[in-house]
Amino acid sequence: MSYMYVAMISLLVGGLMGLLQVLARSGEFELPWGINYYTILTVHGVILALVMTSFFIIGFQNALMGKTIGFSKKQLNWAWVGFWIMLIGTVIAAVTILIGKANVLYTFYAPLKAHPLFYIGITLVVVGSWVTAAVNFRQFYLWKKAHPNEKSPLLAFMVIINMLMWCIATIGVATSMLIEIIPWSLGYKNTINVLLSRTLFWYFGHPLVYFWLLPAYMAWYAIIPKVIGGKIFSDSLARFSFILFLFFSIPVGLHHQLTEPGLDSTWKFIQVILTFMVVIPSLMTAFSMFATFEITGRKKGYGGLFGWLKHLPWKDVRFLAPFVGMLAFIPGGAGGIINASYQINTMVHNTIWVPGHFHLTAATTVVLTFFGIAYWLIPHLTGRKLTDAVNRLGIYQTILWGVGMTIMSTAMHIQGLAGAPRRSNFSDYGGTEQAAEWGAYQMAQAVGGTILFFAILLMIFIFIKMIFFSPKGEQEFPIAQEEDHAEPTPKWTENWKLWIAITLVLILFAYTVPIMDVIQNAPPGSAPFDWPIGS
Template sequence: MAIEKLETYQDERLPLVITKQESRLYMSFIYVAFIALLIGGLMGLLQVLVRSGHFTLPAGIDYYQVLTVHGVILALVLTTFFIIGFQFALMGKTVGISDRQRRLGWLSFWTMTIGTAITATTILLGKASVLYTFYAPLQAHPAFYIGLTLVIVGSWIAAFVNFHQLAVWKKKHPGEKSPLLAFMVCINMAMWLICSIGVAVSVLFHIIPWSLGWIPSINVLLSRTLFWYFGHPLVYFWLLPAYMAWYAIIPKIIGGKIFSDALARLSFVLFLFFSIPVGLHHQLTEPGLDSTWKFIQVVLTLMVVIPSLMTAFSMFATFEITGRKKGYGGLFGWLKHLPWKDVRFVAPFVGMLAFIPGGAGGIINASHQMNSLVHNTIWVTGHFHLTVATTVVLTFFGVAYWLIPHLTGRTLTKSINNLGLVQTYLWAIGMTIMSAAMHIQGLLGGPRRSNFSDYGGTEQAAEWGWYQLAQAIGGSILFIAIILMVYIVAKLAFFAPKGEEEFPIAEEEENAEPTPMWLENWKLWIAITIALILFAYTVPIMDVIQNAPPGSPPFDWPIGNS
């Protein structure tokens, strides 16, 4: 009985205060994320140096082993751990967390951490140089897939904790609009839960039995299709937490308010609809998939432009309204009010700017004729580094500058802030050089994932040489920025002066249109999402199974062509 009273008391109190017990949970995720940044960044540096043709890896270290570590540690571990830690903090601040939910949060953390350790061990032992996409027929040690499965299972535990947190809050506040950030977190985790089912089915019933030798072969096209059912929404799983910061955190930092709560919620609902049933646009050049369904999924892919433009409109409306309230006139006078010396704003803002060319590149990648030119070239890698490694990562860095000191009871000092500005500009310069070189080399036919030193002495090597050198220069600058960021995180977590750092959550504009309650209709949004997925994927997957080559089982057992 005493425990129940304690949990009720904490649920009501925690939207205002995050306790030390909660902070330890949230910071544990963030610590792992930045350790992953350091390891993955070092692997990235080795890659660009090797590709420059002027550096050779030590004996016993394979280029594709390094490439796999870089992809898995940064694209999967860094992002997932930071996102879940950040989202737990948002939920704890807005709707509260009980003791039981916190214990499940720890279960999520340790499940993911153990899975990460297992996966990393197999890669470092040279048993899983299959890249983070782990395409069949490349085969890794079974422990690689088991470790990744544990990471996903741990993230599912976190998702159900978040859902339960919001459900408890709604039960206590019947008829009330849920906090915006809690709504956004649950949309993102609902998308993650639905999309990761695809890769979980593929790994559990398809790839692990094959890697254990229980079945002689697998349906390669089916495994790739299930991966990309997961792989594209994975991009939005990374991106939506950055949007959370843009919509609800940045306005507070610049001294403004949220332009429209309703618009923010609607954009997240649209991301839920159009992020999952679109994976075939990553498989436009693959035979075995009907072109009609590729076209349909390309159309659904391009629909995501709508919530993206809604977000851009909302953000710049917030900037302009805030500036004009502060007395700045003229067409662009409002730009002057933005806090250009506050790293909490500057880092995410640079990320926003990077999303302009990044989004344009995404449209090219999803368009069949233009995709044919850049498919599987290093153009795609350059695009990936603009969207995820700049837009998303710089926004996460911007969050870290206030979230870490808030959770550790320290302050963001002027000197750390200025060091953060240097780090941000170094990141922007390094990424501009490296990504631009990747885009240009991709247009010249430079292959994705390949060790370009293998082309030494060829005509292609001579043509690509300057671009590979530029990638090495940009990558080296990026690694310096990574070292600086890790130093800043350690400073904020352990050595900065003790004090209280703001947890900046903005309020909505007073004259904004009221948020309609139908936006809280979770059953309708999930039903529409599932209907779109069934429409977009049922026929293609049936075709892949029915027309599989002899000896390719549809899912798990060696029953041949069905």
């Protein structure tokens, strides 16, 4: 619950910053009190993309581990250590942003330089997550030791995959922080290898997307079937899809750097190919989910080609919110293919198309699934019931979110195709030809963003109501069982040494030569501009 409190406070703060952004970009609203546009942009990105997601995910995963394999007192104490380290880091980073000393966007690209405390705070968030990961690994190891011939619980298996991916990926951003960025921001170094820092960031930045997505997949695979009265289509397929995500989520960061000079085009192309491999487990997931929906409907007696759709509990927000997220992932995934395509990427790279894509995937697919989880997890943890009234409010909130995001994201995509840059305050273009061309899209984003902010306020109201005002009782923790006649799960799915070895080999193959090139061929004085702090 402590993780959930931080996540919801972050949602409110980050959402307010997003509202101010879209209003300022519309050209019809001026930020009050001399607020810097790039300050609120940085707050919005860091608080929502890094803080809100990380706290919700780790809290949710701890709930899954506690429910499936249990916590010892010692493990729980260490889990609290991880939480407090993350929270302290979050507060330090947030303060430096809010006082205008870290206007560096959530990607914190050099040569933009923030106050050292910003980087130290973000690093503490990562370190705290490592402590929690170590607790999860220890829990899983002890469970396997006590149950040597048993298949591990599916949700525990999925948590371990996600935390393995996270730990391997965050080595990149931690290395960049400790070796380059923090010494540079402290004044111990006058220059920095900009390309190396960006390459290490995107080594982490792309698996960050899957760190957001895989907990949503956990709910889709193993919780939604229970909510709709069905069973898991295939335990084996679910595990294998997560193993493939572990393989192909990390060695693909160069597809975020396709337009950057200094990186060999051959290695960019290789990583583009590896990126497209992620389509396979994504399609496996889509197949598994709709197979679950259809089989459950057939068992309930619904015939016809699409008769099974009728059985789905459309009036249950625990299902509706994640299902709307699933639908958003269809255009979101298509946009991701465009972003990762070697040549088509040049048309949309660094345009507002890219934030439009993020708002479909992270801010709709992932966040709506998280909301769907919250509707049963919060009452379960607080000993209360999900009432009909809260369920109805949740349905309204889901509809508001879907409508607002559709309007805003569509406008972003169209404006991006027209060449509008990302990370820019379009009110600065006032009176220009671009302002006239983009005006309608900017207003659409303001309308969509305003609707989204009302949806956020409604979610916060629902959160408070579930904690303090819902009637006391027991709320189900819905974990589905596997289909009765499903094929048994092969033991090789838990060959952890093999999966980790393959992951490391793929990473070494994809990154060794590019990083050596970046280091060996760095120009003298890689970042000659020692920019003022906070610039």
